[in-house]
Amino acid sequence: MKRLADKSFWNAVWLPVAILAVWQVLAMRAHTPLFPGPWQTLLAISKLYPQIVGQLGFTLSRAGIGFLIAAVLMVPLGILLGRLKLLGKVLEPAIDMLATLPPPAVVPIVMLFAGTGDAAKIVIIAYAAAVPLLMNTYEASRTVHPSANLVARALHLTKLEAMLHIDLPAALPMIATGVRLAVSSALLVAVTSEMLLATNGIGVFIQRQQENFQISGGLAGIAFISLAGLIINSIVFQFEKRWLFWHYRNANSKG
Amino acid sequence: MALERWILRFRSLVSLALILAVWQGVAMLELGPRKYFPPIPDVAAGFWSMLLSGELLAGDSLTLGRALVGIVGSSLIGIGLALLGEMVPAFRSAFRPIAAIVQPIPPAALVPMAIFMLGLGFKLYAFVIILVTIWPPYLNGAAALAAVGDVEVKTGRMLGLSERDILFRIKLPAAWPEIFAGIRYAATISLIAVVVAEMLAGRDGLGFMLIRKAFATRIPEVYALMFVCAFNGVVLNALINLLRWRITGWHMRMTERTP
Numbered sequence: 001m002k003r004l005a006d007k008s009f010w011n012a013v014w015l016p017v018a019i020l021a022v023w024q025v026l027a028m029r030a031h032t033p034l035f036p037g038p039w040q041t042l043l044a045i046s047k048l049y050p051q052i053v054g055q056l057g058f059t060l061s062r063a064g065i066g067f068l069i070a071a072v073l074m075v076p077l078g079i080l081l082g083r084l085k086l087l088g089k090v091l092e093p094a095i096d097m098l099a100t101l102p103p104p105a106v107v108p109i110v111m112l113f114a115g116t117g118d119a120a121k122i123v124i125i126a127y128a129a130a131v132p133l134l135m136n137t138y139e140a141s142r143t144v145h146p147s148a149n150l151v152a153r154a155l156h157l158t159k160l161e162a163m164l165h166i167d168l169p170a171a172l173p174m175i176a177t178g179v180r181l182a183v184s185s186a187l188l189v190a191v192t193s194e195m196l197l198a199t200n201g202i203g204v205f206i207q208r209q210q211e212n213f214q215i216s217g218g219l220a221g222i223a224f225i226s227l228a229g230l231i232i233n234s235i236v237f238q239f240e241k242r243w244l245f246w247h248y249r250n251a252n253s254k255g
Numbered sequence: 256m257a258l259e260r261w262i263l264r265f266r267s268l269v270s271l272a273l274i275l276a277v278w279q280g281v282a283m284l285e286l287g288p289r290k291y292f293p294p295i296p297d298v299a300a301g302f303w304s305m306l307l308s309g310e311l312l313a314g315d316s317l318t319l320g321r322a323l324v325g326i327v328g329s330s331l332i333g334i335g336l337a338l339l340g341e342m343v344p345a346f347r348s349a350f351r352p353i354a355a356i357v358q359p360i361p362p363a364a365l366v367p368m369a370i371f372m373l374g375l376g377f378k379l380y381a382f383v384i385i386l387v388t389i390w391p392p393y394l395n396g397a398a399a400l401a402a403v404g405d406v407e408v409k410t411g412r413m414l415g416l417s418e419r420d421i422l423f424r425i426k427l428p429a430a431w432p433e434i435f436a437g438i439r440y441a442a443t444i445s446l447i448a449v450v451v452a453e454m455l456a457g458r459d460g461l462g463f464m465l466i467r468k469a470f471a472t473r474i475p476e477v478y479a480l481m482f483v484c485a486f487n488g489v490v491l492n493a494l495i496n497l498l499r500w501r502i503t504g505w506h507m508r509m510t511e512r513t514p
Contacts, residue, residue, distance in 0.1 A: 013349075013352070014349055015346075015349035015350060015352075015353060016349075016352055016353055016356075019353070034371055034372075035372065086259060086262070086263075089262075089263055089266055090262060090263075090266050090269050090270055090273065091270060091273075092266065092270070093266055093267040093270040093271070094270040094271070094273065094274055096489075097270075097271075097274075097485050097488075097489065098485070099443070099488070100443065100446070100484075100485050100486075100487070100488020100489055100491075100492065101481060101484055101485040101488065102443075102446050102447040102450045102451075102484055102488075103447065104363075104447060104450050104451045104454055104462065105450055105461075105462075105465060105480070105481050105484040106481070107454075107465075108465050108466065108468070108469030108477050109469075109477060109478070109481065111469065112291045112469075112474065113291060184359065187359065187361065188361040188362070188363075189361075191361040191363050191364050192361060192362075192363035192451055195363050195364075195366075195367075195455060196454060196455075196466075202364075203363065203364065206364055206367060207367055210367035210368065210370075210371070215368060215371060218367060218368050219368065221364070222360055222364050222365070222368070225359065225360060225361065225364055226356050226357070226359050226360050228359070229358070229359020229360070230355060230356065230359060232359075233359065
């Protein structure tokens with residue numbers, strides 16, 4: 001058992017290590033600060049990490065607020081559209097069209113109304129997070145099993161109660177998928193919006209490093225974004241496992 | 256009832272008309288300053304003038320072409336890596352941490368670094384798009400290939416197929432629907448990545464035009480460009496759906512028979 005664990009550990013590690021080694025060799029041969037290797041990046045991380053963590057804090061708090069606004073607005077809207085079938089069907093192509101509009105394309109417009117401050121960035125992040133949340137919630141609440149609706153009628157639930165106690169829980173697994181997509185796109189757009197509407201945050205930090213030809217500093221920033229993304233994704237996954245245990249239990253017993 | 260059926264048949268048009276009507280209504284009520292929220296005819300005029308001057312077609316063909324090349328490249332690489340992982344399990348477990356590390360990196364963060372290493376040309380766009388769009392086809396493909404049922408594989412073995420035949424004639428066809436779901440998601444990201452890269456690299460394409468028109472406060476044209484961006488998504492989706500129908504038509508006929 002011990003040896004098996006060791007083996008899978010090495011399996012997981014050899015390729016990244018090999019890539020880092022090749023990169024280091026290439027960097028040493030290029031021998032220019034414009035093409036830093038992993039070692040230089042590590043040095044930059046150790047030098048800059050207090051600054052990076054501070055800037056990352058701005059970015060993450062904006063991403064979090066934008067995501068929360070999107071979730072509070074879009075999950076109820078999605079469930080409502082799933083209930084009001086005709087309205088939902090008519091608006092479906094409009095939602096699809098909105099989904100194909102890339103969030104950065106909205107930046108110039110938001111800039112006109114909200115300037116370049118925190119508010120503008122949060123609006124853009126909320127828009128980016130809203131699309132997957134709305135699409136998944138709508139899709140899930142549209143396809144709630146018909147017998148669940150019969151149960152609601154048999155229990156004499158009002159429309160509101162039915163939405164709250166039947167549609168919402170039934171839609172949760174798909175909403176969770178939407179949440180996962182929305183979280184990653186919120187993070188992505190948070191960084192993008194900072195680079196386009198520069199004030200503070202990790203995106204600005206990376207851009208400044210680049211403008212000063214500190215490529216290794218920029219790579220250090222990217223490494224921290226990647227780490228933050230990794231941690232946030234695993235937190236979302238943990239929550240999902242915790243709150244949706246009933247869904248996974250059923251799915252497992254079926255297969 | 257007849258009205259409802261009629262609405263549902265033309266729901267795309269109804270939807271578009273609804274958007275335009277709401278837009279026009281908001282613009283005419285002047286809820287926002289007229290300069291920042293122009294009525295539809297102004298936006299159409301902006302679109303028309305850009306179309307006549309030829310800049311729209313030039314910019315959009317660049318953007319769409321980049322997105323298309325990127326999505327084709329990353330789909331092929333993603334599927335290739337997924338197949339490789341299926342043939343060599345050691346590779347799959349070695350590739351997993353790399354996917355986990357690279358996947359959360361936003362394309363915008365890569366652009367400044369990549370400009371230094373690759374310049375402003377086509378290589379920049381290819382690198383950025385492929386690095387961010389490769390994951391959905393790869394992850395979906397790897398999961399779907401691994402999930403092909405034991406029965407199918409054993410049937411293939413019983414029929415005397417070689418391992419290679421089993422991979423290409425049983426596992427890959429079974430995995431196509433999932434792979435296409437990944438490719439469709441990747442198409443959305445690739446459009447985002449192209450526009451972002453154009454905005455930051457700032458030389459040509461729709462993203463560059465958006466930024467330039469916005470700073471020149473030619474607002475109707477900015478809105479027109481936004482409509483074009485959305486339209487690009489529709490075009491790309493239609494292309495992928497066509498391909499999906501050709502390759503996995505059997506599966507779609509089976510699962511989407513219900514109206």
